[in-house]
Amino acid sequence: MTSASTFFGVPTPILPTSLLDSALMIADPARRTLWYMCVIISLSSLNYPDVIPQVMSHFTEHHLSSNSPIYTDDDARSTAVRQIREGLIKSTGIVGAARTGVAMRTLGNCIPEEYREKGDEAMHSPRKEESVEEARRRGKEFWLNIYARNPAFDQNATVRASADYAFIIRGRSPLRACVFLSWPSEPLETGYAIVAALYGMDAQTQLQHHMKGMLFNGATHEDLLELQQLCLGIAKELGVVFRFPNAPIPNVDGL
Structure with a gap:
């Protein structure tokens, strides 16, 4: 894999266009937002925050312009940006503040000015x-x-x-x-954020529990398989080798 730049003197890998363009095959706006959210969470969890600008550049090019075919107005585009950021916030509970903090600041620098929170809104924390x-x-x-x-x-x-x-x-x-x-937020959206983070952490026992959590909240086996393929595909592109075998996708029928 070639590198785009360096981060603390370490080359930054370039994600292949084919991987990024796979998002464009997702017709549903909500699922497409989840795709970008999970990719960014994966990069944070895997400790590749310097790759996040490539993902956000793709997102900006294809979805934050006025001619976006899937987010058709400023409200929809702002909502998608907030959802991606919120997913990264939630991943703090899995990944921890150190990696998430670097990823969040990197993400913040990638959001176009018109979609950043400004004035009092920028200083306001709803959680507070x-x-x-x-x-x-x-x-x-x-x-x-x-x-x-x-x-x-x-x-x-x-x-x-x-x-x-x-x-x-x-x-x-x-x-x-x-x-x-x-x-x-939607419990299933939270599940996507958690499981994407857990794949990067190679936390197989917790993956089992939270894949069940996704199934409890409406996910299908196919949803979990797609998320697994996405997260493991990113890791493979980055040359990450995990220690443990993949946790099998569970079945909650009868529970």
Whole structure:
């Protein structure tokens, strides 16, 4: 693979046009936005934030111009930008603040000026306005929706390993990891963000749980297979070698 530039002196790989152009084959606007969101989350998780500008350049060229055939007005284009950014925010709960922070700043520099938040809006955090009680409620509800419905998940194993860690991830502490993930949006959209991040982290056990979570919230086996092929295809293009075998796509029939 050739390189476009360097990042801290390390060559930046160039994603093939064929991979980027595969987004143009997706007719549904919502699914196309999910495609770009998952690619950017994957790059963040894999620690290739310097490749994000290539993806955003493709997105800008094909979707943020006034002649976009799929996002037909400024509101639709702004919504798509916000959704991509929100997916990256949610991936913080999986990837962590360090990699996500670099990816977020890189993404922010790639968004065209007319689609950036400005003035008071740019300085406003909707999450900041939410009460601690409501955030905790959301975090607990998210945890119950994904994990409590899964009989293969040992709900006490995390507590036995560390009660303090369990307190954090289940959304009832000031850190509230589940609250990153449960901010209001379609549960399936959140599932895409989580699973894309988990592929990059090579976290196969968690992948099993959250693929089930996607199925619980309306995904199909084909949806999961397409997401798997996308995430693993990006990793292959970048020369990433994972340690562990791919978690099989689960079946939740009868659960």
